[in-house]
Amino acid sequence: MKMQFEHISVLPQEVLDFAPESTASILDCTLGGGGHSRRLLEKFPQATLAGIDRDALAVEAAAGCLQAYTARTKLNQASFSELQDVFNNLSEPLFDYVLADIGLSSEQLARPERGFSFMQEGPLDMRMDPDRQQTTAAHLLNTASEHELIQILRNYGEERFARKIVAKILAVRQVKPFESTRDLADLVSSVIPRRLQKKGFNPATKTFQALRIAVNNELQELTELLAQIPIRMKQGGRLAVISFHSLEDRIVKQQFRKWENPCVCPTDLPYCICGEKSLGRVLTRRPVNASTKEVADNPRSRSAHLRVFAFEKTDL
Ligand SMILES: C[S@@+](CC[C@H](N)C(=O)[O-])C[C@H]1O[C@@H](n2cnc3c(N)ncnc32)[C@H](O)[C@@H]1O
The missing domain is CATH 3.40.50.150 (Vaccinia Virus protein VP39)
Structure with a gap:
Protein backbone atom coordinates (compact mmCIF):
# COMPACT_ATOMS: atom_id res chain seq x y z
CA MET A 1 0.00 0.00 0.00
CA GLN A 108 9.34 15.78 8.03
CA LEU A 109 8.11 19.09 9.39
CA ALA A 110 4.56 17.85 9.95
CA ARG A 111 5.47 14.83 12.08
CA PRO A 112 5.78 15.94 15.71
CA GLU A 113 7.86 12.87 16.57
CA ARG A 114 10.65 14.08 14.26
CA GLY A 115 11.10 17.20 16.39
CA PHE A 116 11.70 19.66 13.53
CA SER A 117 8.76 21.94 14.26
CA PHE A 118 8.39 24.58 16.95
CA MET A 119 4.64 24.54 16.26
CA GLN A 120 4.07 21.08 17.70
CA GLU A 121 5.08 19.37 20.89
CA GLY A 122 7.56 16.57 20.25
CA PRO A 123 10.97 15.22 21.23
CA LEU A 124 13.87 17.52 20.32
CA ASP A 125 15.24 15.14 17.72
CA MET A 126 15.72 16.75 14.25
CA ARG A 127 17.76 13.89 12.76
CA MET A 128 16.98 13.30 9.08
CA ASP A 129 18.24 9.73 9.46
CA PRO A 130 17.31 8.72 13.02
CA ASP A 131 18.49 5.11 12.52
CA ARG A 132 22.09 6.03 11.73
CA GLN A 133 22.71 9.51 13.16
CA GLN A 134 23.62 9.53 16.86
CA THR A 135 23.32 13.16 17.91
CA THR A 136 19.86 14.59 18.49
CA ALA A 137 19.06 18.27 18.98
CA ALA A 138 18.35 17.54 22.66
CA HIS A 139 21.78 15.93 23.10
CA LEU A 140 23.43 18.95 21.49
CA LEU A 141 21.48 21.41 23.65
CA ASN A 142 22.20 19.49 26.83
CA THR A 143 25.90 18.84 26.27
CA ALA A 144 27.45 21.50 24.00
CA SER A 145 29.54 24.24 25.60
CA GLU A 146 28.39 27.84 25.80
CA HIS A 147 30.83 28.78 23.04
CA GLU A 148 29.66 25.96 20.75
CA LEU A 149 26.00 26.85 21.20
CA ILE A 150 26.62 30.53 20.52
CA GLN A 151 28.55 29.63 17.35
CA ILE A 152 25.72 27.35 16.19
CA LEU A 153 23.03 29.97 16.75
CA ARG A 154 25.10 32.75 15.19
CA ASN A 155 26.59 30.88 12.24
CA TYR A 156 23.65 28.69 11.29
CA GLY A 157 20.73 30.80 12.47
CA GLU A 158 22.15 34.33 12.13
CA GLU A 159 20.41 34.85 15.48
CA ARG A 160 21.31 38.22 16.98
CA PHE A 161 20.11 37.17 20.44
CA ALA A 162 22.37 34.10 20.44
CA ARG A 163 24.28 35.04 23.58
CA LYS A 164 21.10 35.74 25.59
CA ILE A 165 19.34 32.60 24.39
CA VAL A 166 22.35 30.44 25.21
CA ALA A 167 22.71 31.97 28.69
CA LYS A 168 19.12 30.95 29.39
CA ILE A 169 19.65 27.47 27.91
CA LEU A 170 22.63 26.94 30.21
CA ALA A 171 20.66 28.06 33.27
CA VAL A 172 17.65 25.91 32.44
CA ARG A 173 19.57 22.74 31.58
CA GLN A 174 21.26 22.77 35.00
CA VAL A 175 17.86 22.20 36.55
CA LYS A 176 16.35 19.89 33.93
CA PRO A 177 17.68 18.62 30.59
CA PHE A 178 15.86 19.73 27.44
CA GLU A 179 13.53 17.13 26.01
CA SER A 180 10.77 18.74 24.02
CA THR A 181 10.40 21.19 21.15
CA ARG A 182 7.92 23.22 23.19
CA ASP A 183 10.46 23.74 26.02
CA LEU A 184 12.92 25.27 23.58
CA ALA A 185 10.36 27.31 21.62
CA ASP A 186 8.97 28.81 24.85
CA LEU A 187 12.46 29.61 26.14
CA VAL A 188 13.43 31.49 22.95
CA SER A 189 10.16 33.36 22.95
CA SER A 190 10.72 34.44 26.57
CA VAL A 191 14.23 35.74 25.81
CA ILE A 192 13.59 37.83 22.70
CA PRO A 193 11.93 41.11 23.73
CA ARG A 194 8.33 41.15 22.52
CA ARG A 195 8.70 44.53 20.83
CA LEU A 196 11.55 43.10 18.72
CA GLN A 197 9.67 39.96 17.68
CA LYS A 198 8.69 40.17 14.00
CA LYS A 199 5.00 39.89 13.28
CA GLY A 200 4.05 36.62 11.58
CA PHE A 201 7.49 35.14 12.33
CA ASN A 202 7.88 32.71 15.21
CA PRO A 203 10.79 33.91 17.39
CA ALA A 204 12.13 30.34 17.61
CA THR A 205 12.53 30.02 13.81
CA LYS A 206 16.22 30.88 13.69
CA THR A 207 17.15 28.78 16.71
CA PHE A 208 15.38 25.73 15.27
CA GLN A 209 17.00 26.25 11.87
CA ALA A 210 20.44 26.55 13.48
CA LEU A 211 20.06 23.37 15.52
CA ARG A 212 18.72 21.44 12.56
CA ILE A 213 21.68 22.49 10.41
CA ALA A 214 24.10 21.48 13.17
CA VAL A 215 22.43 18.12 13.90
CA ASN A 216 22.44 17.15 10.21
CA ASN A 217 25.75 18.77 9.30
CA GLU A 218 23.85 20.36 6.45
C1 LIG B 1 12.51 19.42 0.03
S1 LIG B 1 12.60 17.70 0.24
C2 LIG B 1 12.69 17.09 -1.41
C3 LIG B 1 11.36 17.01 -2.08
C4 LIG B 1 11.35 16.35 -3.44
N1 LIG B 1 12.14 17.09 -4.39
C5 LIG B 1 9.94 16.16 -3.94
O1 LIG B 1 9.62 16.64 -5.03
O2 LIG B 1 9.15 15.51 -3.24
C6 LIG B 1 14.25 17.56 0.76
C7 LIG B 1 14.71 16.13 1.01
O3 LIG B 1 16.13 16.17 1.04
C8 LIG B 1 16.57 15.22 1.97
N2 LIG B 1 17.93 15.60 2.34
C9 LIG B 1 18.33 16.72 2.99
N3 LIG B 1 19.65 16.70 3.18
C10 LIG B 1 20.12 15.56 2.60
C11 LIG B 1 21.42 14.99 2.46
N4 LIG B 1 22.49 15.58 2.96
N5 LIG B 1 21.54 13.82 1.82
C12 LIG B 1 20.43 13.21 1.29
N6 LIG B 1 19.17 13.70 1.42
C13 LIG B 1 19.02 14.86 2.06
C14 LIG B 1 15.57 15.31 3.10
O4 LIG B 1 15.55 14.14 3.87
C15 LIG B 1 14.27 15.56 2.34
O5 LIG B 1 13.55 14.37 2.14
Whole structure:
Protein backbone atom coordinates (compact mmCIF):
# COMPACT_ATOMS: atom_id res chain seq x y z
CA MET A 1 0.00 0.00 0.00
CA LYS A 2 1.25 3.48 -0.89
CA MET A 3 2.15 5.48 2.21
CA GLN A 4 0.71 8.94 2.71
CA PHE A 5 3.47 11.54 2.25
CA GLU A 6 2.63 15.23 2.46
CA HIS A 7 4.88 17.29 0.23
CA ILE A 8 4.23 19.55 -2.74
CA SER A 9 7.27 19.83 -5.02
CA VAL A 10 8.43 23.43 -5.43
CA LEU A 11 9.19 25.10 -8.77
CA PRO A 12 7.97 21.95 -10.61
CA GLN A 13 7.79 23.48 -14.10
CA GLU A 14 11.09 25.32 -13.74
CA VAL A 15 12.86 22.09 -12.70
CA LEU A 16 11.53 20.40 -15.86
CA ASP A 17 12.34 23.36 -18.11
CA PHE A 18 16.00 23.48 -17.08
CA ALA A 19 16.62 19.80 -17.86
CA PRO A 20 18.72 19.37 -21.04
CA GLU A 21 16.53 18.45 -24.03
CA SER A 22 18.11 15.06 -24.58
CA THR A 23 18.21 14.01 -20.92
CA ALA A 24 18.88 10.26 -20.68
CA SER A 25 20.25 9.92 -17.14
CA ILE A 26 19.10 11.74 -14.01
CA LEU A 27 20.36 11.91 -10.44
CA ASP A 28 17.86 13.11 -7.84
CA CYS A 29 19.85 13.75 -4.65
CA THR A 30 16.77 14.59 -2.58
CA LEU A 31 13.93 12.24 -3.45
CA GLY A 32 11.52 13.43 -0.73
CA GLY A 33 8.10 12.22 -1.85
CA GLY A 34 9.43 11.60 -5.38
CA GLY A 35 7.43 14.45 -6.95
CA HIS A 36 10.25 16.00 -9.00
CA SER A 37 11.55 12.56 -10.02
CA ARG A 38 8.12 11.46 -11.24
CA ARG A 39 7.71 14.54 -13.41
CA LEU A 40 11.19 14.09 -14.89
CA LEU A 41 10.56 10.40 -15.66
CA GLU A 42 7.28 11.35 -17.33
CA LYS A 43 8.90 14.05 -19.42
CA PHE A 44 11.83 11.84 -20.49
CA PRO A 45 10.32 8.38 -21.19
CA GLN A 46 13.71 6.86 -22.12
CA ALA A 47 15.65 8.25 -19.16
CA THR A 48 16.97 6.33 -16.16
CA LEU A 49 16.98 7.87 -12.71
CA ALA A 50 19.19 7.24 -9.68
CA GLY A 51 17.74 8.73 -6.52
CA ILE A 52 18.85 9.12 -2.93
CA ASP A 53 17.54 10.56 0.30
CA ARG A 54 19.06 10.24 3.75
CA ASP A 55 15.61 9.76 5.27
CA ALA A 56 14.34 6.16 5.04
CA LEU A 57 10.69 7.31 5.06
CA ALA A 58 11.34 9.54 2.06
CA VAL A 59 12.95 6.69 0.09
CA GLU A 60 9.93 4.52 0.91
CA ALA A 61 7.50 7.25 -0.14
CA ALA A 62 9.43 7.95 -3.35
CA ALA A 63 9.46 4.22 -4.17
CA GLY A 64 5.65 4.26 -3.89
CA CYS A 65 5.33 7.38 -6.01
CA LEU A 66 7.66 5.97 -8.69
CA GLN A 67 6.14 2.48 -8.75
CA ALA A 68 5.27 2.76 -12.43
CA TYR A 69 8.93 3.37 -13.28
CA THR A 70 10.80 0.68 -11.34
CA ALA A 71 12.55 -0.59 -14.49
CA ARG A 72 14.16 2.82 -14.96
CA THR A 73 14.91 3.81 -11.36
CA LYS A 74 17.41 2.89 -8.70
CA LEU A 75 16.68 4.33 -5.26
CA ASN A 76 18.91 4.26 -2.20
CA GLN A 77 18.95 5.61 1.30
CA ALA A 78 22.13 7.69 1.41
CA SER A 79 23.31 11.15 2.28
CA PHE A 80 25.24 13.47 -0.05
CA SER A 81 28.48 12.48 1.68
CA GLU A 82 27.76 8.81 0.86
CA LEU A 83 27.20 9.39 -2.86
CA GLN A 84 30.49 7.76 -3.78
CA ASP A 85 29.16 4.39 -2.55
CA VAL A 86 26.02 4.92 -4.63
CA PHE A 87 28.12 5.72 -7.73
CA ASN A 88 30.21 2.59 -7.13
CA ASN A 89 27.07 0.50 -7.52
CA LEU A 90 25.92 2.08 -10.79
CA SER A 91 27.16 0.74 -14.12
CA GLU A 92 27.57 4.23 -15.59
CA PRO A 93 27.47 6.97 -12.95
CA LEU A 94 27.34 9.90 -15.38
CA PHE A 95 24.38 12.21 -15.61
CA ASP A 96 22.67 14.71 -17.90
CA TYR A 97 20.66 16.28 -15.11
CA VAL A 98 21.31 16.38 -11.36
CA LEU A 99 18.75 17.83 -8.98
CA ALA A 100 19.18 18.73 -5.31
CA ASP A 101 16.09 20.23 -3.63
CA ILE A 102 17.69 20.59 -0.24
CA GLY A 103 16.22 21.12 3.18
CA LEU A 104 13.22 19.54 4.79
CA SER A 105 10.09 18.04 3.29
CA SER A 106 6.70 19.13 4.59
CA GLU A 107 6.26 15.56 5.80
CA GLN A 108 9.34 15.78 8.03
CA LEU A 109 8.11 19.09 9.39
CA ALA A 110 4.56 17.85 9.95
CA ARG A 111 5.47 14.83 12.08
CA PRO A 112 5.78 15.94 15.71
CA GLU A 113 7.86 12.87 16.57
CA ARG A 114 10.65 14.08 14.26
CA GLY A 115 11.10 17.20 16.39
CA PHE A 116 11.70 19.66 13.53
CA SER A 117 8.76 21.94 14.26
CA PHE A 118 8.39 24.58 16.95
CA MET A 119 4.64 24.54 16.26
CA GLN A 120 4.07 21.08 17.70
CA GLU A 121 5.08 19.37 20.89
CA GLY A 122 7.56 16.57 20.25
CA PRO A 123 10.97 15.22 21.23
CA LEU A 124 13.87 17.52 20.32
CA ASP A 125 15.24 15.14 17.72
CA MET A 126 15.72 16.75 14.25
CA ARG A 127 17.76 13.89 12.76
CA MET A 128 16.98 13.30 9.08
CA ASP A 129 18.24 9.73 9.46
CA PRO A 130 17.31 8.72 13.02
CA ASP A 131 18.49 5.11 12.52
CA ARG A 132 22.09 6.03 11.73
CA GLN A 133 22.71 9.51 13.16
CA GLN A 134 23.62 9.53 16.86
CA THR A 135 23.32 13.16 17.91
CA THR A 136 19.86 14.59 18.49
CA ALA A 137 19.06 18.27 18.98
CA ALA A 138 18.35 17.54 22.66
CA HIS A 139 21.78 15.93 23.10
CA LEU A 140 23.43 18.95 21.49
CA LEU A 141 21.48 21.41 23.65
CA ASN A 142 22.20 19.49 26.83
CA THR A 143 25.90 18.84 26.27
CA ALA A 144 27.45 21.50 24.00
CA SER A 145 29.54 24.24 25.60
CA GLU A 146 28.39 27.84 25.80
CA HIS A 147 30.83 28.78 23.04
CA GLU A 148 29.66 25.96 20.75
CA LEU A 149 26.00 26.85 21.20
CA ILE A 150 26.62 30.53 20.52
CA GLN A 151 28.55 29.63 17.35
CA ILE A 152 25.72 27.35 16.19
CA LEU A 153 23.03 29.97 16.75
CA ARG A 154 25.10 32.75 15.19
CA ASN A 155 26.59 30.88 12.24
CA TYR A 156 23.65 28.69 11.29
CA GLY A 157 20.73 30.80 12.47
CA GLU A 158 22.15 34.33 12.13
CA GLU A 159 20.41 34.85 15.48
CA ARG A 160 21.31 38.22 16.98
CA PHE A 161 20.11 37.17 20.44
CA ALA A 162 22.37 34.10 20.44
CA ARG A 163 24.28 35.04 23.58
CA LYS A 164 21.10 35.74 25.59
CA ILE A 165 19.34 32.60 24.39
CA VAL A 166 22.35 30.44 25.21
CA ALA A 167 22.71 31.97 28.69
CA LYS A 168 19.12 30.95 29.39
CA ILE A 169 19.65 27.47 27.91
CA LEU A 170 22.63 26.94 30.21
CA ALA A 171 20.66 28.06 33.27
CA VAL A 172 17.65 25.91 32.44
CA ARG A 173 19.57 22.74 31.58
CA GLN A 174 21.26 22.77 35.00
CA VAL A 175 17.86 22.20 36.55
CA LYS A 176 16.35 19.89 33.93
CA PRO A 177 17.68 18.62 30.59
CA PHE A 178 15.86 19.73 27.44
CA GLU A 179 13.53 17.13 26.01
CA SER A 180 10.77 18.74 24.02
CA THR A 181 10.40 21.19 21.15
CA ARG A 182 7.92 23.22 23.19
CA ASP A 183 10.46 23.74 26.02
CA LEU A 184 12.92 25.27 23.58
CA ALA A 185 10.36 27.31 21.62
CA ASP A 186 8.97 28.81 24.85
CA LEU A 187 12.46 29.61 26.14
CA VAL A 188 13.43 31.49 22.95
CA SER A 189 10.16 33.36 22.95
CA SER A 190 10.72 34.44 26.57
CA VAL A 191 14.23 35.74 25.81
CA ILE A 192 13.59 37.83 22.70
CA PRO A 193 11.93 41.11 23.73
CA ARG A 194 8.33 41.15 22.52
CA ARG A 195 8.70 44.53 20.83
CA LEU A 196 11.55 43.10 18.72
CA GLN A 197 9.67 39.96 17.68
CA LYS A 198 8.69 40.17 14.00
CA LYS A 199 5.00 39.89 13.28
CA GLY A 200 4.05 36.62 11.58
CA PHE A 201 7.49 35.14 12.33
CA ASN A 202 7.88 32.71 15.21
CA PRO A 203 10.79 33.91 17.39
CA ALA A 204 12.13 30.34 17.61
CA THR A 205 12.53 30.02 13.81
CA LYS A 206 16.22 30.88 13.69
CA THR A 207 17.15 28.78 16.71
CA PHE A 208 15.38 25.73 15.27
CA GLN A 209 17.00 26.25 11.87
CA ALA A 210 20.44 26.55 13.48
CA LEU A 211 20.06 23.37 15.52
CA ARG A 212 18.72 21.44 12.56
CA ILE A 213 21.68 22.49 10.41
CA ALA A 214 24.10 21.48 13.17
CA VAL A 215 22.43 18.12 13.90
CA ASN A 216 22.44 17.15 10.21
CA ASN A 217 25.75 18.77 9.30
CA GLU A 218 23.85 20.36 6.45
CA LEU A 219 26.34 22.90 5.14
CA GLN A 220 29.15 20.36 5.09
CA GLU A 221 26.86 17.90 3.32
CA LEU A 222 26.05 20.49 0.65
CA THR A 223 29.73 21.33 0.16
CA GLU A 224 30.53 17.64 -0.26
CA LEU A 225 27.73 17.23 -2.77
CA LEU A 226 29.03 20.11 -4.88
CA ALA A 227 32.57 18.72 -4.74
CA GLN A 228 31.46 15.37 -6.16
CA ILE A 229 29.23 16.51 -8.98
CA PRO A 230 31.54 17.92 -11.73
CA ILE A 231 33.21 14.58 -12.54
CA ARG A 232 29.78 12.94 -12.68
CA MET A 233 28.36 15.22 -15.35
CA LYS A 234 28.08 14.41 -19.03
CA GLN A 235 29.09 17.05 -21.57
CA GLY A 236 26.26 19.60 -21.58
CA GLY A 237 24.84 18.23 -18.32
CA ARG A 238 23.17 20.52 -15.81
CA LEU A 239 23.02 20.76 -12.05
CA ALA A 240 19.93 22.37 -10.49
CA VAL A 241 19.97 23.24 -6.79
CA ILE A 242 16.99 24.55 -4.83
CA SER A 243 17.83 25.99 -1.44
CA PHE A 244 15.65 27.48 1.26
CA HIS A 245 17.89 29.78 3.23
CA SER A 246 20.63 32.26 2.51
CA LEU A 247 23.48 30.19 4.01
CA GLU A 248 22.92 27.38 1.53
CA ASP A 249 22.15 29.70 -1.34
CA ARG A 250 25.45 31.53 -0.76
CA ILE A 251 27.43 28.27 -0.90
CA VAL A 252 25.75 27.32 -4.18
CA LYS A 253 26.17 30.79 -5.70
CA GLN A 254 29.87 30.95 -4.80
CA GLN A 255 30.62 27.44 -6.05
CA PHE A 256 28.84 28.10 -9.37
CA ARG A 257 30.86 31.32 -9.82
CA LYS A 258 34.09 29.46 -9.12
CA TRP A 259 33.21 26.76 -11.64
CA GLU A 260 32.42 29.41 -14.23
CA ASN A 261 35.50 31.49 -13.57
CA PRO A 262 38.12 29.64 -11.54
CA CYS A 263 41.01 31.88 -12.64
CA VAL A 264 42.99 33.14 -9.64
CA CYS A 265 45.42 35.39 -11.55
CA PRO A 266 45.79 39.01 -10.40
CA THR A 267 43.24 41.10 -12.29
CA ASP A 268 45.94 43.35 -13.79
CA LEU A 269 47.65 40.42 -15.56
CA PRO A 270 46.98 40.71 -19.32
CA TYR A 271 46.54 36.93 -19.68
CA CYS A 272 45.89 33.91 -17.47
CA ILE A 273 48.87 32.04 -16.06
CA CYS A 274 47.12 29.97 -13.35
CA GLY A 275 45.79 27.49 -15.91
CA GLU A 276 42.44 27.02 -14.16
CA LYS A 277 39.78 26.30 -16.78
CA SER A 278 36.10 27.14 -16.65
CA LEU A 279 33.75 24.15 -16.26
CA GLY A 280 30.82 25.85 -17.94
CA ARG A 281 28.37 28.62 -17.21
CA VAL A 282 25.79 29.73 -14.72
CA LEU A 283 22.34 29.71 -16.34
CA THR A 284 20.67 31.69 -13.55
CA ARG A 285 22.35 35.05 -12.89
CA ARG A 286 19.76 35.58 -10.19
CA PRO A 287 18.02 32.75 -8.36
CA VAL A 288 14.72 31.66 -9.85
CA ASN A 289 11.90 32.14 -7.34
CA ALA A 290 8.37 30.79 -7.19
CA SER A 291 5.63 32.78 -8.95
CA THR A 292 3.00 34.64 -6.95
CA LYS A 293 0.52 31.93 -7.89
CA GLU A 294 2.80 29.13 -6.68
CA VAL A 295 3.43 30.93 -3.38
CA ALA A 296 -0.34 31.35 -2.92
CA ASP A 297 -0.91 27.63 -3.61
CA ASN A 298 2.15 26.41 -1.66
CA PRO A 299 3.42 29.00 0.87
CA ARG A 300 6.51 26.86 1.53
CA SER A 301 7.77 27.79 -1.96
CA ARG A 302 8.18 31.42 -0.86
CA SER A 303 11.77 30.96 0.22
CA ALA A 304 12.85 28.56 -2.55
CA HIS A 305 15.80 29.71 -4.69
CA LEU A 306 16.72 27.71 -7.77
CA ARG A 307 20.18 28.02 -9.36
CA VAL A 308 21.36 26.05 -12.39
CA PHE A 309 24.83 25.39 -13.78
CA ALA A 310 25.56 24.01 -17.28
CA PHE A 311 28.73 21.92 -17.54
CA GLU A 312 30.50 22.38 -20.83
CA LYS A 313 33.76 20.69 -19.97
CA THR A 314 34.03 17.13 -18.72
CA ASP A 315 37.73 16.21 -19.14
CA LEU A 316 38.51 16.88 -15.47
C1 LIG B 1 12.51 19.42 0.03
S1 LIG B 1 12.60 17.70 0.24
C2 LIG B 1 12.69 17.09 -1.41
C3 LIG B 1 11.36 17.01 -2.08
C4 LIG B 1 11.35 16.35 -3.44
N1 LIG B 1 12.14 17.09 -4.39
C5 LIG B 1 9.94 16.16 -3.94
O1 LIG B 1 9.62 16.64 -5.03
O2 LIG B 1 9.15 15.51 -3.24
C6 LIG B 1 14.25 17.56 0.76
C7 LIG B 1 14.71 16.13 1.01
O3 LIG B 1 16.13 16.17 1.04
C8 LIG B 1 16.57 15.22 1.97
N2 LIG B 1 17.93 15.60 2.34
C9 LIG B 1 18.33 16.72 2.99
N3 LIG B 1 19.65 16.70 3.18
C10 LIG B 1 20.12 15.56 2.60
C11 LIG B 1 21.42 14.99 2.46
N4 LIG B 1 22.49 15.58 2.96
N5 LIG B 1 21.54 13.82 1.82
C12 LIG B 1 20.43 13.21 1.29
N6 LIG B 1 19.17 13.70 1.42
C13 LIG B 1 19.02 14.86 2.06
C14 LIG B 1 15.57 15.31 3.10
O4 LIG B 1 15.55 14.14 3.87
C15 LIG B 1 14.27 15.56 2.34
O5 LIG B 1 13.55 14.37 2.14
